[in-house]
Every structure is written in structure tokens, then in C-alpha cells.
Amino acid sequence: MNDDAGPVDPGGESPVSPPELHSRSVAETSSQARQLRFTGDGREYFRIWIVNVALTLLTLGIYSAWAKVRARRYLYGNVWLGDDAFDYTANPVAILRGRLLVATVLVLLWFAQILSIWYYYAAFLALMPLVPWVVVRARSFQLRRSEYRGIAFGFSGKYWDAAVWYPLSWVASIATLGLARPFTVFGRDRFLVTESSFGNRTFGYVGTPRPYYGMYVVTVIVVGVLYIGGGILLFAVVVARTMASSSDPGTAVPDVAFMMIGGVVLGGSVLLFIAAYLRTRLLSYRWNSSRLGNNEFKLDLSFSTMLWLYASNTVAIMATFGLFVPFARIRVLRYVLGQFLVFQRDDANSFESGERQRVGATGAEAAGEFGLEIGI
């Protein structure tokens, strides 16, 4: 493999010359490492974002569907592989329809939980059978609306496969006190990848459950150490401060504000660790284990860089009352996409389209609400 490929030469079009097309075989064809390039700019994206926000507020939320398409098109249009950018082709009206449906369900759930927690649980259970449907529709919509060189991605997952890896595997995780969790995440990844396609070619997955167990063991240990160590430290500091603040221990009052702030900092750092570590490892492993035809991917994300990005983004977003959100998104995308390599063995010209199907946007919107969004 050609590992030393730097940033891709924008002029370099196809790596394989036409005569090779006929004599092509997996063993013979040399792979070319190509790096994804991200040309998005925080200031440009900020302007798009703030105009989107203003129009969304002015139209009482209706514009949000158009806003989403516009923001997405900006991001996709700035992701380059070789000499081509990606294209997002979703119809805003479909997204609006999906959002209205999701909003209706959320409002009903909200009313249910205000009236009684039991109504809420009942409504929640009643919605469970819809989860696999939502997953399949969301993934289909998102992939089918993503194009590269005039060819759309696709997803052919079926309801019952999704049912196994979503609601049913949650039950398995709970029943085994979390021991099955890494395996179900592996199964979910394999399901999502192997049912995805680009044109008429399906993605393959060569991952195994083992690394997932490794990631989760590390997570559990570090979170445990952070909580226990941080908790003891916080307790010690609070006790010391209380002792110091009062000569008579009987009337000493613990500094509640200090305890609260300490607790928030501790909880926040644990959350940041989980977000940065698990996302880094899961995303890297998922892509490193994925194949498309004879093409392979390589994504090497560094945990410390991701942790720094997440931590600084969180602070900046809070300090700017949310105005940093677009810059934060661009920063993360620039880093992640910049680390992404494609080992291309198939001719860039050789992909063919599969059959096209129309998919509504409801699933995609529900996935957005549940945080299931998966990058391209």
C-alpha cells in the first residue's frame, strides 16, 4: 500500500489509466491513498448558520428544513475526494414533513410525561416498534440523498434486522448488566455498514467484537477512576475548606456553591472523556474495518486532539451563548475529515448506479432528534 501519499493533488483525476481497465484484478491493481479534503471555513459557515437561524425564527420554525439542506449542502460541497466534492440532494419539503411528524410525537410524549410518568412509559413502549422503521428510513434517506460523481449512496437494511440491533439489543444489554453492550454495538455497526452501498456496490465489514470489548473496558475503568478519584479529591477539598472556614467544627457549614461547581466540573469531564474517547475509537475502527469493493479506508483519530477539540468547543459555545456552534462544527469536521484516507483500487470511473428508490424524510428527522446521525 502506498502510505506516503500527502494531500491529494487536486489535478490528479483518476489513478488508473484506461488500458488497465481491462486487465484489472485485485492483486495487480496498485492502490492509491487519497486523502479527503475539507475546505469549509468557520466564518462562511457562521454566516450561513446565523441567516438560517434568523429565517427559522422568523418563519416559526418552518424554514428549518430549508436551513438544514442549505447547511448540509455547504458542508458536503466542501468535502473533496480527488477532484470531486460531495452533493446533498435532499428535498426540504420531505424534511419538513418528517419534522412535523416528529414534533407531533414529541409534543404528545411531553404531555404524557406531564400528566403521569406511567402514561409516558406506556407511550414510550407503544413507540418502540417504530424504532427499527425510523432507523432504516433515516439511514436510507441520508444515504440516498448523498451523491458523489453523480452516483448516490444507498441503504437496503430491513425492518427486522434493524429491530435486532436496536430495541432488542437494548434489552439484551440491560439483561446482561451491560456485558453484551460492546457486542451489540459491533452488531449495529456491521448492520449499518454492510447494508450500505455506493451505486451498485455494497460496503463490506471485517471488524470483530474483540476491539469493541477493549474500548468499553477502557471506558469503564477510566470513568470509574475519574469518578472515585475526583469524588475523593472533591470531598477532601470541601472538608478542608469547611474546617478552615470555621473554628468550631460543630457549626461549620460546607460550601455548597463550591461543591456544586466541583460536581459540575467532575461530571462534565467524565462526559467529555466518554464523548471524545468512545467517538474517536468507534469512528476509527468502524471505518478501518469497512470496505467498498476493493477499496479500503483508513481513519486515525488521536484521542488527545479530539478531547481538546470537544473541551475547547464546549467552553467556547457556553462563553458565546451558542454563537460558536458553527465554528465548533467546522473545527471537528476539518480534523476528522483531514485524517481520512481512501485506498482506492477500483477505478474512480468504474462505479455504476443501482436502482433508485424514493424515500421520505421522516426517519432522517427522527434520527436527528434521537442523535442517531451518522456521517458520510
Added chain:
Amino acid sequence: MSAIPCRYFDGHDSRCREAAIAITTSGEWVVAFEDSAERLVATEVRIPNRISDTPRFIHLPGGAVCEVRDNDALDELRARLRRDREPRSETFGRLVHRLDSTWRGAAAALVVTAAILYSFTRWGAPAVAGLAVAATPQGVEALIGENALTLFQQFNLLEPSELEPNRRNEILAEFAAMREDMGVENSELRFHSADGLGPNAFALPGGTIVITDQLVDLAEHDEEIVAVLAHELGHVNGRHVIRRLAQTSSMLVLWTAFTGDVSVAALALLGPERLIALSYSRSFEREADQFATDYLFRAGIAPTRLGDILERLEERAGTGNLPSFLASHPGAKLRARNAEEAAEGLSSHPETSARANNAEEVTEDAHADTTDRE
């Protein structure tokens, strides 16, 4: 007729052909290829709106795609189309691009956003809450209150009272008199022991008031208990809890719309959202304080009693009052936060000392009032 270079993909395979796209005087789009004399002609073509300087993908009927990079040339070409033929959505798209491609447009959007957020916070949310409260039947409100109380008990935050029955009856008699005087008939007083919450009293939606044994013990004078109950009856009278519930929810919806992303909103905007909720509650607190001082005057009790116990509360405030998101179970933590919000606690308010001062100011105002009346 000038043609713009483009990259053509037929939609069947990923091959790229260099081509040029142009428009005829009759409004037809023509794609000409470099490697052949073939020409494609299409009439119904939607040009995507321009976004910054990203490539534009023109989807032709039949699934083919033309990728154009020269955005300025494409805009010029499109401008040649007669304006009356342009679909309204495209006109709007051009307007949006004019806005978000310049800092002036972005500044205007920022001003509009800030103005909407401010006015919604200032007037919109309270108005929405007022409507929601007016539309909420008393029965539903009582149900919400019951639900919150059950939750408190489920989390072992409230346990059966250990006060002497005589002591309870004394306070209940006082409470009944107050209720009658104020005309807040739907209110009901409950005693509970609460080690976790400590000295506390709060009103629930529907009018139930909970007072903890710890607060009764903390009071150095019965008039202090009366003052606290008067304050809570002020919340019941103004239906503050249900109102705040409605305000907080409508603000959450707005913040979500603002960031366009639920997860970011939940993580990052917890701060501002809480700030807003607090500022609402502050005005409710002032209202309830005023309500209480009015009553204390009528009953011939020194309104400083309220300030006295509030200050003592602040000294002891919130032992064991950990932030709700440290609770391990996510469902439980959310419920705990809602329950906290559903109850107007006394000791959970961080600005108690400010309010103690307020109460004193109110007292002085009230003094002035009575002097005027005299």
C-alpha cells in the same frame, strides 16, 4: 451565447466527461461535450441555489448531473432567464445567498435573531405561559402536582412527617385561617420529613403546599412559619409553578430552534436556559414575597419575619442538594430535574439573600403604602 465549462456525469456510472453548459435565447439548457458532437437539450432545469462558492450540481431530467464550479458565470447566465419565468423559490434562494455571503447580511441576521430571542424571552414566553395556564383545567394541574409529589416520594426525598400531631394541628389551623383570608381555597398543606432537602417549603401545581419538619424546627417563632406559608400561598394564588413549567418548555423549544440541534442545545445551552428560568422565577418570587407581606400586614405580623427565616435558610441552604445530572440514571436525572422545577422550593433558590433584602425593601414600600393610607 457564452458556455460555462462543467463536468458531466450521466448518473449510470461514475465516469466524468468534460462538457459545457449554456442557455439559448428561448430558455433551453444545452450541454455540449468536448469528446463528441453530441448535444443534450433540456427545458425543465432547476439550478440549485448558490451556497458560498461550493460547486453546484445541476440535476438534469433522467438522472444526469452537471457540476459547475464557476458560480459567478452561472449566476450571470441564470440572470438572463426572464425573471417572470423564475420560480419563486429560486428568487428566495438568491436573496438568502445575498444575505449569507456578506458580513452585513450576517450582522442583520444576528440583530434579528437577538431581537426575536429577547422579545420572546421578555414577552413571548410569559404570554404563551399565560395562555397555556388559562387553558389548563384545575383538575389537570392538580394531577401534575400529584405526579410530582409521587416522584418526590419515589426518590425518597419526602418521608412521613415525624412532627407531634398537636404541633401539626396548630399549624394547620393557622393555615386554614390564612387560606380563608386570602381566598386561595384550593390549597392544601402537607407535612413531610426530608433529610435530603433539609428545611424547605414549596408549592406544587394544583395548590398543594409541602412543608418539611426540618423547616418547622428551624423556625424560631411561629410567625416565621406563617410568613413562609403566606409566601407559598402567593405562588399558589398566581399559579406560578404551572406557569413556570410552561415558560421553561417554550424556552427550550426556542433554544433548540436557535441551535438547530437538540444534542448541542442540551449540552451547551443548559447554562443560558437555566439563567432564563431563574430570571422568571425571580419575578415570581418577588410577586409571592409581595403577596406574603400584604398578608402579614393584615394579620398584624412584622413582615421582617419572612426575611429572618429566609436568611437563616440561606445559611443552611441545600445540604445534599447535588446537581441533578450527577444522578447515575439518565431517566431518573431528567425526572429529578423536572420534579425540582415542578416544585417552587425555598432553599433551592440561590439568591435567597437578595430576596431577603427584597423582602425588607418590600416591607419598607408596604410601610410607605400604609403611611399613605393613613
